[in-house]
Amino acid sequence: MQNNPIRIGTRESQLAVWQADLVKKLLEDNGHAAELVFIKSEGDIDLVTPLYAMGVQGVFTRALDAALLNNRIDIAVHSMKDVPVQLPQGIVQAAVLERASYKDILVYREQFTEDSITQINHGLLSTDNQQLSSLLIGTSSIRRKAQWLNRYPGTVIENLRGNINTRLKKVAESQWHGAIFAAAGLERINVRPENSIDLDWMLPAPAQGAIMAVARDGDYNILEAFAPINHNDTAIAVKIERDFLSALMGGCSTPISALAEVTPQGILFKGNIISPDGSQKVAVERTFSKAEADNAGTLAGHDVLEQGGREIVTAFKNAK
Ligand SMILES: NCc1[nH]cc(CCC(=O)O)c1CC(=O)O
Numbered sequence: 444m445q446n447n448p449i450r451i452g453t454r455e456s457q458l459a460v461w462q463a464d465l466v467k468k469l470l471e472d473n474g475h476a477a478e479l480v481f482i483k484s485e486g487d488i489d490l491v492t493p494l495y496a497m498g499v500q501g502v503f504t505r506a507l508d509a510a511l512l513n514n515r516i517d518i519a520v521h522s523m524k525d526v527p528v529q530l531p532q533g534i535v536q537a538a539v540l541e542r543a544s545y546k547d548i549l550v551y552r553e554q555f556t557e558d559s560i561t562q563i564n565h566g567l568l569s570t571d572n573q574q575l576s577s578l579l580i581g582t583s584s585i586r587r588k589a590q591w592l593n594r595y596p597g598t599v600i601e602n603l604r605g606n607i608n609t610r611l612k613k614v615a616e617s618q619w620h621g622a623i624f625a626a627a628g629l630e631r632i633n634v635r636p637e638n639s640i641d642l643d644w645m646l647p648a649p650a651q652g653a654i655m656a657v658a659r660d661g662d663y664n665i666l667e668a669f670a671p672i673n674h675n676d677t678a679i680a681v682k683i684e685r686d687f688l689s690a691l692m693g694g695c696s697t698p699i700s701a702l703a704e705v706t707p708q709g710i711l712f713k714g715n716i717i718s719p720d721g722s723q724k725v726a727v728e729r730t731f732s733k734a735e736a737d738n739a740g741t742l743a744g745h746d747v748l749e750q751g752g753r754e755i756v757t758a759f760k761n762a763k
Pocket residue numbers: 522523524525623624625627628629650651652653654
């Protein structure tokens with residue numbers, strides 16, 4: 444039994460605090476006292492450098508890892524897609540919460556729909572507005588950039604860093620057509636603008652929309668407290684997605700997307716890797732049985748490597 448309140452470490456952004464509060468509430472529902480401890484991360488301090496250029500993995504997670512290992516907190520709560528697939532020595536997964544929307548969405552500044560954006564990009568929409576001759580889209584995610592350019596070649600991609608509120612403000616003040624966000628982030632803190640559409644053709648980052656709690660290895664009181672709040676189907680899906688990522692590259696901030704959906708008919712998996720300029724894409728779509736879950740991500744990753752993905756990985760690594 445855990446006696447002292449469970450110290451939940453979190454970053455200070457509104458989304459991070461919302462996610463940590465959810466964990467606190469779930470713990471309290473199960474009879475555990477808990478409190479939040481705020482920790483600043485490198486990813487929050489440097490708001491300019493694109494994430495993929497920061498050179499290290501885990502810019503959002505390392506400060507929390509250190510707090511965990513130094514026993515300043517008992518649990519760290521993360522957006523799972525920000526967590527490197529290889530957890531640091533001494534840190535283990537305690538729970539994965541039920542996934543929210545995994546979708547990427549386009550927040551657009553004016554009355555553009557995806558249809559009109561497609562038309563604009565293909566020069567089909569007649570307009571006198573000079574601005575529309577080339578699309579300007581904000582994102583600092585190399586994965587979103589690669590997918591967008593693959594679908595809409597010729598778009599100019601603008602760097603867009605910062606927490607959700609900063610980014611929304613930047614888009615509103617920009618001259619861009621729009622910017623790409625994770626639906627989950629905006630919806631959780633209730634700031635998804637009306638001018639937004641789900642990008643159904645875009646595959647999410649591995650584990651997008653999932654929340655992960657990590658603990659010290661061997662801290663059995665904590666691991667026991669978190670077992671009941673683990674969502675099994677989500678945990679299975681995100682493990683497959685992260686195995687796919689590992690099989691291809693093993694890093695975050697890569698142009699690799701993956702989505703596994705656990706359904707009564709089996710596990711539906713889709714994944715891809717796209718060269719950062721959008722010109723080359725290798726995609727896989729496979730159905731697995733639940734019994735195959737352990738190897739599904741790795742198998743799908745090997746499919747992609749064999750179908751030309753290896754060349755994209757190599758070029759990406761050499762360009763870094
Ligand atoms: N990389 C930043 C980040 N990490 C998690 C989310 C949103 C929540 C989620 O995807 O789980 C975001 C913002 C975004 O991608 O727009």
